[in-house]
Amino acid sequence: MKKIIIKYIANTITDQEMESLRLWLKKEKNQNTFEQYIKAFYDIDTAMNKPDLDAAYKKIKLSIDSKKKSKLRVLPVWSRYAAAAVVVFIFSYIYVFDNKEQPVEVLNTFVTTVESGVDKATLTLDDGSNIILEEGKAYSNNTVASNGEEIIYKKEQETIINLDDKVETIKTEPKIVYNYLTTPRGGEFQVMLADGTHVWLNSQTKLKYPTSFKKGVSRQVELVYGEAYFDVSSSKNHNGATFKVISNLQEVEVFGTEFNIKAYKDEASVYTTLAEGKVAVSNFAFNENLKVGQQSIISKSTGEITIKTVNIYNETAWKSGVFSFKNKSLKEIMKVLSRWYDVDIVFENKELETIKFNGVLSKKMTLEEILSPIKRNSNLNYIVNDTKIILK
Secondary structure, eight states: OHHHHHHHHTTOOOHHHHHHHHHHTTSHHHHHHHHHHHHHHHTHHHHTTOTTHHHHHHHHHHHHHTSOHHHHTSOTTTHHHHHHHHHHTOOEEOOOOOOOOOOOOOOOHHHHHOOOOEEEEEEEOTTSOEEEEETTOOEEOSSEEEOSSEEEEOSOOEEEEEETTEEEEEEOOOOOOEEEEEEOTTEEEEEEOTTSOEEEEOSSEEEEEESSOOTTSOEEEEEEEEEEEEEOOOGGGGTTOOEEEEETTEEEEESSOEEEEEEOTTSSEEEEEEEESOEEEEOSSOEEEEOTTEEEEEETTTOOEEEEEOOHHHHHGGGGTEEEEEEEEHHHHHHHHHHHHTOEEEESSGGGGGOEEEEEEETTSOHHHHHHHHHHTTTOOEEEETTEEEEO
16 A cells, blocks of 8 residues: 555556555544645645645645546545645755755746656667657557557468458468667656566667567577666476577566666666565676665676665656656766756766655646755756756
């Protein structure tokens, strides 16, 4: 239920999840738990003292009022808490700084115009041609179809022949060809592979995969760079054929499970987080089995691997329309934001890089809605040089 509450707060909850939350809240003890959780997690008591909280709430309320009335009536008591928490981006601030006068807010036309990312990607076919995929734009060919949010590959090919007025359907062995799906900065996309495996691609990610898989042969794809979440079709459905993901410095072998791989070019390590099932992470030097909730970290400089226990939701919330930060440095946060909002963010004051925050934000928020409260809660200011944001 914790995940559903977070999705409600971030305004990314589905109708089915909303109904589950409504039924759960029929019990008075659950109502108390829900209210206390929101207050504790987002420090609402502190937020209520913010001078611009009412304005922030009014802004989010306009969008809430435009939604279906069934959703609007579910949680009238706490909806104000939730909406305010998302808009103001309440951080639990754990960095102690001196009491210098806070810098005056600098309004900048560029920052106010930066919108959040959207569903968009480039599909590269085996002949090298590129197809632009984006919201509201459909595409299809003999093997794949897209609705503008995801692409789906046909599971198998069939040939229908007519022999002496007798129609027979013959399943043919498909030719193995490869496609690439690439998301830019400010984009994300989903793909349903031919074996039924579902893959979510985060911003600035490239995935290589076959348009079909040979029966009984290990299914293999390559995460060229970036971040992707895999919900793998079980090997039981494919004559025991395992599923492998090749990425920088490692190979991940699975049998039907869910996991996240982060392998960005500008990251010092490759991170693999197991959400469900079992995977084996290996390369020339090691072979480690992960348990649910564990994350392997491979250093790009040394090749060494470490295993640690992490919060699964914090590591995978991005695919549900949420960024969840737990004890993350401002440098790490800005790196994530630069990918999603397709802007360059640099630190002029290097001391700011190590400031750490806890917080949750909706990926639908504008960049201005995120930067403004960060400025108010820290010794941070920024200037804009063309389209580059410089943190001072």
